[in-house]
Structure formats: structure tokens, C-alpha cells
Amino acid sequence: MNPYRALGEYKFWRSAIANKSIFNIENIWLPKFSIKPRTRISTYGSCFAQHIARHFRERGYKWVNREPxxxxxxxxxxxxxxxxxxSSRSGNIYTTSYLYQLLRYAFQLETPPELLWEKGDRFYDPLRPSIEPDGxxxxEELLRSREVFLSSFRESVVDCDVFVFTLGLTESWFDVSGFEYPICPGTVAGEFDQDRHLFKNQGYNSVKRSLVDSIKLMREHNPRLKFLLTVSPVPLTATMSGHHVLPATTYSKSTLRAVAGDLAESRRYVDYFPSYELISSAHTRGIFYDTNARTVVPNGVSFVMDKFFECLGPVDRKGTHAPPRVSATDDVLCDEEILDSFSTSERP
Amino acid sequence: MKICFIGNSHAGAIRRGLELVDDSLKDGIDITFFAYGGRGFSRVYAEGEALVTDNSSLREGLRFTSGGLESIVPSEYDIIVIYGLGFYSYFPFDASRYSDAVLQNSCLDSFSNSLAGHLYREVSKTFLTNSIKKILACSTPFPAKSENHSKEEIERHFDRSSECYSNALRRIGCDFFYQPLQTLSGVECTKESFSKGSLKLATGDENDDLPHDISDKSHMNEVFGKYWIEHFLKKLGSN
Known part of the structure; x- marks a missing residue:
């Protein structure tokens, strides 16, 4: 007799994975708390979080939209x-430290810097550089829009039951003043200044501290708030870490996955949904990625979201399990992808 | 001045209103109506210099409302008026939450994605030469109801939204004509008296001139039509 004999079949790789079609994997996630159609859900994070928002919305869940x-x-x-x-017009939030920074601004613990970028006669917000494509x-218009966003962001935290956050990157860019940019200056907008803009590849402790601080701050303003964490299965577009992009991706995803897992293990109000594993693990043989081995194809997104809602169990409102239409053109807005345009192999 | 007036069921009130307008105001003005209810005008398309349709019912409607014409040749007119046809000039009350670019795009989208937008594109295609005519987009009247907005709020909203719609539509070479301020009872609603006793558009079928259902608050009566067309003709004269 040994303790493995008492384990269910989904605890063994052979019975849970190897002997099953990838589409028939079961019990991949046992939700810690219920999410019902009436549950108010706010969603933020990296590109992949956009899919989650859309599926909640289209399946009739009460997705919070505080900046319509x-x-x-x-x-x-x-x-x-x-x-x-x-849930507000945040743009992508790739790092946990950027999330925490936005929360400090939104809850008025800090004032955002006066910093803005000018290009011709247009103005770009370093907090959300791609939010207005033409600036x-x-x-005055920029600062007013920023104010609207920060109050909408705050409301989306206070007026929701579940905060869904998709962790995207560990690589980050800071100003010498300490302000963190959502993406490297000079890519989407602004000018890169090597004396002013500092690269930091955040480690486990840094990522975890920012996420813990974020959760703590949000629960101070919304004590019953629960969190659902996911990790983006989308590999890095480019890395500044000095390493090859493949190990850099593994480092980044492993760190984020470990933080998400640890917080979910140690807090009853934090859960982790394995979208990362469902898409990127060896058992899928990469079928959910496009030919660039990076972009998740619409069917991959649907597969993940179908599993998500399947694991949530039956719902008490008609029609909420009907998945949204899969569209081949269902792209997401991903600021980080602009880095690909700086690849030397793409240059003429 | 020859005016081509194209509209849906909402054009009925304008047509009736025109009959009530003092002749002196109509002096030198020749208006030809082309009207058909619902989404009928989605079956209209440009063919050479004319707008034509392959739908016999619509063709009959055009013939009836225009007094014998089965197709529209925009180049024969000085002004093309596109009225209603699913175009509503909604504008956020809290406009300061949005950038000018977002507001202008929302105005343009409201027009472009409506049947009025379709008609505008088809009309533009018929201008084969350089004879570009003035095209006026006129939004559908707001539903009749009362709202608790002050006169100042209504005026401020009216000024802001008409300016934004005008700027947005100018980008595509179209002029915008807003519902007259004096007909509004709120920022996006028409005085209730203007919908009382409204009659259906006459297109030559059994529903011609029948009263709209009493619960219909979206169609206006001939008093509204008279007010609207007077306002329109005066504006035209002042330009």
C-alpha cells in the first residue's frame, strides 16, 4: 500500500493525459469559489485576458465595464x-508591478507623473500609450482622459466580485524617477532614452510582492473581492534579458506561473485557472498555436474557455453556456507585438 | 433650387409639413421626394449616374412618392437630402469623458453604419464627373418623451453634438442638419406634442395615411414636419 494507490485517475499523467484526447481532459480545474452569471467580473492583464473578457461577456456573464x-x-x-x-480603458497590463502602480494611482496613494509624450501636435499618455492611436x-484632453480612466479603474475594482488577472511578463521598463512604463518607450510612442529608461527583468520575489500588495490594496477597498489568476500562454515577442528568447520565455512564464500558483495555494480567495497549461503543455503538440508558434489560434482560445466554463459547472441561467462564435479574425490588441517590428530579420 | 429628398417612414411628416408651409418660403424651391419605409432603401444601388433598385415594391414606392420617377439621378439636383434612414444623432451627455477623436468617430460610425450611410455611399458613386453636389444628412427625430433636462443643458448638448456631428460628417464630404433645437424637450427627445396624431407615409399601398399606433412615439406629425421644413428652408436661404 502506498498513498498513490488512493489517487484519482486525473492525478496520473497516463490516464489523465496520455491516454486521452486533449479535448477530453477532465478535472483540469476545481474552482475554489463559484462564478455565476450574476457574479460581477472585472478582467485585466496581458493580451490573453482580452479573450477571457469577451467570453464572459458573450456567454451572458456580468462582465464589469466601468468605462463604456x-x-x-x-x-x-x-x-x-x-x-x-x-473593464476600464487600461490597455494591456503586463506586469504585476504595473498593476500595483495603477492601483496606487487609482486609489490616490500616489499621483501619476506629469510625464507625457508629444509627437507633432498630438499627445500620448505614457500610462496608456496606445489608447488613442493618433494621440x-x-x-488637457490627455489628463482628463487619464482621470476618467483612473476613476473607472478604481470603480471596476470596488464594484466587482471577482477580479480576473492574466499575468503576462516579467520584463519591464522603468523611468529613473521610479515610474514604470507599460511597454518600452520608443516602441508604441515616445522616444527611448538610455540614460532615463531602465530595463528590469523581475524575479519571483518582485513579481510576488507586487501581486500581494495589489491584492491587499484591492481588498482594503473591497474586502470580499476574490481573484482568479491566469498566466498568458503567449511566448515573449522579444526579450531584453540578454538570453535567447526561448529560455527567456520559459523563465518569464515559470516565474509568473510559480507566483500565481503560490498565491492560489496560500489564500482561500485566490484561485488559478490553468489556461497556460491547456495551451502550451507538451500534450497539445502546439496545435493551439499559429504558424509563428506564438499566437494562440481562435480555436485554442475557445478550447480553453470551453474548459473554463465546463469546470465552473452548470449554470442557472438559460443560454450562458453557449460559446461565442469563433472567428478567424478575432485578434486581440497586443502592444507587446510591436516589438516584432524591430526584429532585424524583418528589416529590408 | 432643385432638392432631392430621400427618406424612410419619417419623411412622411416632412412631406405633409411642406404642404403647410407658406408659399413665399417655397418660392424657387422644387423638392422631389423619394420615400419608402423600413429598410427598403438597402435595395437601392448606384448604376451609372442613377440610383436604381431591383425590388419592384420599392420601385413602385419611389414612383408613387416622387410623382412618377422609378430611379433617382442625384446629378439632376442641387442638393441631396438624406433624411432619417436609421441615422440617429445620439451623443453622450457626459461628453467630457471622451476624447474628441472618440466622439467624432462615434458620430461618423452612427451615420456610416446606418441605412443613411449606405445611401450616401451609393449617391456618391453616381457622381461620375466633377459635379459633386451638396449632400445633407438629417438625423431621425428623437423619440417623443419628456426628460428632466434644463434649457441650458439641452442647449449645451445641442451645440456640442451638432458641432461634433458636423465636423465628423464634413470629413466624408457631407453636411449635417440637426433636428431643430426648438422641437426638443430633452437632450435626446422630442416634445410630445409633435408625435400626436402622426400619420403613416403614403407609398401607394393599403397603409397609406393611416394613423400610427397610439404608442408610437418615434414618428412625428405634420406640425413637426412644417416646423422642420421651415427651419430647413430658412437655413438654406441663409447659407
């Missing part, structure tokens, strides 16, 4: 201006 677009704005324009992608009309 004007009602006549078309879906195409909403995408262009980053509406209805996250803002004036400095």
Missing part, C-alpha cells in the same frame, strides 16, 4: 480606441 464607449461607436472603432477590452488633441 459612446453608444454609437462601432465595434471596429471600440477596438481601435480600446473600449470593452478590459490626444491636447495635454
Amino acid at each position: 464607449a459612446p453608444k454609437t461607436l462601432s465595434d471596429e472603432s471600440k477596438r481601435r480606441f480600446s473600449y470593452e477590452i478590459f 490626444f488633441l491636447s495635454k
Whole structure:
């Protein structure tokens, strides 16, 4: 007799994975808390979080949208201006430290820097450089929009039951003043200044501390708030770590995965959903990635989200399990992908 | 001045209103109506210099409302008016939450994604030469109801939204004509008196001139039409 004999079949690789079709994997996630259609859900994070938001919305769940677009704005324009992608118009939040920084601004523990970028007669917000693709009309308009965003972001934390966050990167860029940029200056907007802009590849402790601080701050303002963490299965577009992009990706994802796992293990109000494993593990043989071995194909997203809702169990409202239409053009807005345009192999 | 007036069921009130307008105001103005209800105009497309349709019912409607014409040749007119046709000039009350670019795009989207936008594109295709005519986009009247907005709020919203719609539509070579301020009871609603006793658009079928259902608050009566067309003609004269 040994303790492995009492384990269920989904604890063994052969019975849970090797002998099954990847589409029939069961019990991949046992939710710690219920998420029902009436549960108010806010979603933020890296590119992959956008899929989660869309699926919640289209399956009839109460997805929080605290910064709605004007009602006549078309879906195409909403995408262009980053509406209805996250629960407020945050743009991608790739790192836990950037999340914590935004939370400090939103809850007025700190004031955002006066910093802004000018290009021609247009103005770009370093907090959300791609939010207005052609920049803002004036400095005043930019600051007013930033204020609207920060209050909407705060409301989306206070007025929700579950905060879903997808961890994306460990690699980050800071200003010498300590301000963290959401993406390297000079890529989406702004000018890169090597004396001013500092690269930092964050380690486990740094990532964890920022996430713990973020969760603590959010629960101070919303004590019943629960968290669902995921890790983006999308590999790095580029790395500044000095290493090859493949091990750099593994380092980044492993760190994020370890932090998410540890927090989920140690806190009853934090859970982890294994979207990363469902897409990227060896058993899938990469079928959920596009030919660039990086982009997750729409069917991969649907597969993950179907598993997610399957694991949540039956729901008490008609129609909520109906998955949204899979579209081959269902792209996400991903600031980080701009780094690919700086690849020497792409240069003429 | 020859005016081509193209619209859906909402054009009925304008047509009736025109009959009530003092002749002096209509002096030198020749308006030809082309009207058909619902989404009928989605079956209209450009063919050479004309707008034509392959739908016999729509063709009959065009013939009836225009007084005998089965197709529209925009180049024969000085002004093309596109009225209603699913175009609503909604504008956020809290516009300061949005950038100018977002607001202008939302105005443009509201027009472009409506049947009015489709018609505008088809009309533009018929201008084969350099004879570009003035095209006026006129939004559908807001539903009749009352709202608790002050006069100042209504005026401020009216100014802001008409400016934004005008700027947005100018980008595609189209002029914008807003519902007259005096017909509004709130920022996005029409005075209730203007919807009382409204009649259906006459297109030559059994529903011609029948009263709209009493619960219909979206269609306006001939008093609204008279007010609208007077306002329109005066604006035209002042330009």
C-alpha cells in the first residue's frame, strides 16, 4: 500500500493525459469559489485576458465595464480606441508591478507623473500609450482622459466580485524617477532614452510582492473581492534579458506561473485557472498555436474557455453556456507585438 | 433650387409639413421626394449616374412618392437630402469623458453604419464627373418623451453634438442638419406634442395615411414636419 494507490485517475499523467484526447481532459480545474452569471467580473492583464473578457461577456456573464464607449461607436472603432477590452480603458497590463502602480494611482496613494509624450501636435499618455492611436488633441484632453480612466479603474475594482488577472511578463521598463512604463518607450510612442529608461527583468520575489500588495490594496477597498489568476500562454515577442528568447520565455512564464500558483495555494480567495497549461503543455503538440508558434489560434482560445466554463459547472441561467462564435479574425490588441517590428530579420 | 429628398417612414411628416408651409418660403424651391419605409432603401444601388433598385415594391414606392420617377439621378439636383434612414444623432451627455477623436468617430460610425450611410455611399458613386453636389444628412427625430433636462443643458448638448456631428460628417464630404433645437424637450427627445396624431407615409399601398399606433412615439406629425421644413428652408436661404 502506498498513498498513490488512493489517487484519482486525473492525478496520473497516463490516464489523465496520455491516454486521452486533449479535448477530453477532465478535472483540469476545481474552482475554489463559484462564478455565476450574476457574479460581477472585472478582467485585466496581458493580451490573453482580452479573450477571457469577451467570453464572459458573450456567454451572458456580468462582465464589469466601468468605462463604456459612446453608444454609437462601432465595434471596429471600440477596438481601435480600446473600449470593452478590459473593464476600464487600461490597455494591456503586463506586469504585476504595473498593476500595483495603477492601483496606487487609482486609489490616490500616489499621483501619476506629469510625464507625457508629444509627437507633432498630438499627445500620448505614457500610462496608456496606445489608447488613442493618433494621440490626444491636447495635454488637457490627455489628463482628463487619464482621470476618467483612473476613476473607472478604481470603480471596476470596488464594484466587482471577482477580479480576473492574466499575468503576462516579467520584463519591464522603468523611468529613473521610479515610474514604470507599460511597454518600452520608443516602441508604441515616445522616444527611448538610455540614460532615463531602465530595463528590469523581475524575479519571483518582485513579481510576488507586487501581486500581494495589489491584492491587499484591492481588498482594503473591497474586502470580499476574490481573484482568479491566469498566466498568458503567449511566448515573449522579444526579450531584453540578454538570453535567447526561448529560455527567456520559459523563465518569464515559470516565474509568473510559480507566483500565481503560490498565491492560489496560500489564500482561500485566490484561485488559478490553468489556461497556460491547456495551451502550451507538451500534450497539445502546439496545435493551439499559429504558424509563428506564438499566437494562440481562435480555436485554442475557445478550447480553453470551453474548459473554463465546463469546470465552473452548470449554470442557472438559460443560454450562458453557449460559446461565442469563433472567428478567424478575432485578434486581440497586443502592444507587446510591436516589438516584432524591430526584429532585424524583418528589416529590408 | 432643385432638392432631392430621400427618406424612410419619417419623411412622411416632412412631406405633409411642406404642404403647410407658406408659399413665399417655397418660392424657387422644387423638392422631389423619394420615400419608402423600413429598410427598403438597402435595395437601392448606384448604376451609372442613377440610383436604381431591383425590388419592384420599392420601385413602385419611389414612383408613387416622387410623382412618377422609378430611379433617382442625384446629378439632376442641387442638393441631396438624406433624411432619417436609421441615422440617429445620439451623443453622450457626459461628453467630457471622451476624447474628441472618440466622439467624432462615434458620430461618423452612427451615420456610416446606418441605412443613411449606405445611401450616401451609393449617391456618391453616381457622381461620375466633377459635379459633386451638396449632400445633407438629417438625423431621425428623437423619440417623443419628456426628460428632466434644463434649457441650458439641452442647449449645451445641442451645440456640442451638432458641432461634433458636423465636423465628423464634413470629413466624408457631407453636411449635417440637426433636428431643430426648438422641437426638443430633452437632450435626446422630442416634445410630445409633435408625435400626436402622426400619420403613416403614403407609398401607394393599403397603409397609406393611416394613423400610427397610439404608442408610437418615434414618428412625428405634420406640425413637426412644417416646423422642420421651415427651419430647413430658412437655413438654406441663409447659407
